[in-house]
Amino acid sequence: MPEPVKMELRDTFNRKIDYIRVSVTDRCNLRCMYCMPPSGPPRCLKPSRILKTEKLLQFLEVARKYGLKKVRITGGEPLLRKDITEIVRAIRDIGVEDLSLTTNGQLLPLFAGRLRAAGLDRVNVSMDSLRPERYREITGGGDLQNVLRAIELAEAAGLAPVKINMIPIRGVNDDEVLEFAALTLKKDWHVRFIELMPVGKKPAARGASSLDGRRVTADELKAAIRAAGELFPMGRSGSSANFRLAGGRGVIGFISPMSDHFCDSCNRLRITAAGRIRPCLFSGCEVDIGAASSEKEMEQLLLYSVRSKEKGSLLQKGVPCGAMSQVGG
Ligand code: SAM
Ligand code: SF4
Numbered sequence: 001m002p003e004p005v006k007m008e009l010r011d012t013f014n015r016k017i018d019y020i021r022v023s024v025t026d027r028c029n030l031r032c033m034y035c036m037p038p039s040g041p042p043r044c045l046k047p048s049r050i051l052k053t054e055k056l057l058q059f060l061e062v063a064r065k066y067g068l069k070k071v072r073i074t075g076g077e078p079l080l081r082k083d084i085t086e087i088v089r090a091i092r093d094i095g096v097e098d099l100s101l102t103t104n105g106q107l108l109p110l111f112a113g114r115l116r117a118a119g120l121d122r123v124n125v126s127m128d129s130l131r132p133e134r135y136r137e138i139t140g141g142g143d144l145q146n147v148l149r150a151i152e153l154a155e156a157a158g159l160a161p162v163k164i165n166m167i168p169i170r171g172v173n174d175d176e177v178l179e180f181a182a183l184t185l186k187k188d189w190h191v192r193f194i195e196l197m198p199v200g201k202k203p204a205a206r207g208a209s210s211l212d213g214r215r216v217t218a219d220e221l222k223a224a225i226r227a228a229g230e231l232f233p234m235g236r237s238g239s240s241a242n243f244r245l246a247g248g249r250g251v252i253g254f255i256s257p258m259s260d261h262f263c264d265s266c267n268r269l270r271i272t273a274a275g276r277i278r279p280c281l282f283s284g285c286e287v288d289i290g291a292a293s294s295e296k297e298m299e300q301l302l303l304y305s306v307r308s309k310e311k312g313s314l315l316q317k318g319v320p321c322g323a324m325s326q327v328g329g
Pocket of ligand 1: 028034035074075076077078102103104105124125126165167194195196197198199
């Protein structure tokens with residue numbers, strides 16, 4: 001039985017921190033054009049550099065005593081971890097209220113039932129096109145059929161509501177926005193449009209292949225969808241501003257880290273696959289969980305990371321974050 005929560009974490013801007021995003025691997029079976037830097041896929045960590053599951057769990061236990069409510073498992077591709085089901089079960093046993101996982105869906109057909117049985121609540125599945133050939137190009141070799149099957153099986157397993165992450169890229173897949181929005185008419189899925197963020201180092205070094213000029217903003221997307229049907233506001237959930245189409249069953253979410261950042265309500269910390277706590281995706285400050293040798297030290301690292309959280313807008317200041325597969329998107 002998990003111990004009752006005694007304390008809560010507040011950062012220096014009085015934001016309550018109760019959400020941790022955990023990257024369990026930096027490896028991936030895809031090569032999405034917006035995730036990997038134009039200079040090519042980064043070198044993956046040696047297995048010995050990945051944070052030991054035992055330490056991760058110890059840290060999450062400490063965070064739970066300070067009010068941790070929500071954990072999202074991500075990567076790289078988290079389903080490449082052979083022990084992913086055990087990780088899910090162990091985090092569930094810590095007693096968090098909400099446990100979800102973000103995946104590219106390629107392996108999810110094999111795992112959906114097992115993950116649900118292990119205590120996973122929900123999945124976010126990344127899917128950037130409904131056209132097989134285009135999907136393959138965007139992801140560097142992914143199979144759309146696997147993702148569609150994954151969504152079906154996730155829903156059948158009770159990993160609901162299924163959330164679909166779509167990154168519109170001008171001239172690449174932005175002509176599919178209405179089709180994605182229309183998915184919410186028949187299904188109670190959440191289709192979340194995410195603004196493209198810059199990856200890699202400084203803009204100048206990103207070079208000609210950079211997608212920087214191809215971002216489609218949330219306002220542009222809303223205008224395009226509104227021209228086809230009325231959008232009813234449903235409030236925010238975390239970083240997503242939610243709407244429903246007239247007659248729709250599902251939700252359309254807009255996540256706008258670039259045009260309208262949500263730093264004021266940020267409630268999260270991140271842990272990279274190497275076990276470094278990042279107060280923000282764009283934070284230069286990282287502390288190493290692996291270096292802590294006792295619960296007391298873990299507690300100190302947790303409190304230090306929370307105190308180090310910036311007010312926000314680091315992205316707008318042009319601070320680079322490195323490849324999402326490394327940091328954990
Ligand atoms: N491999 C899994 C997947 O693709 O869902 C989990 C890790 S991925 C880094 C997590 C999320 O980050 C995905 O939804 C992906 O679309 C998003 N992401 C990756 N690169 C991004 C970028 N440059 N801008 C915005 N979102 C990005
Ligand atoms: Fe694509 Fe996710 Fe892999 Fe990045 S980590 S390349 S977003 S599948």
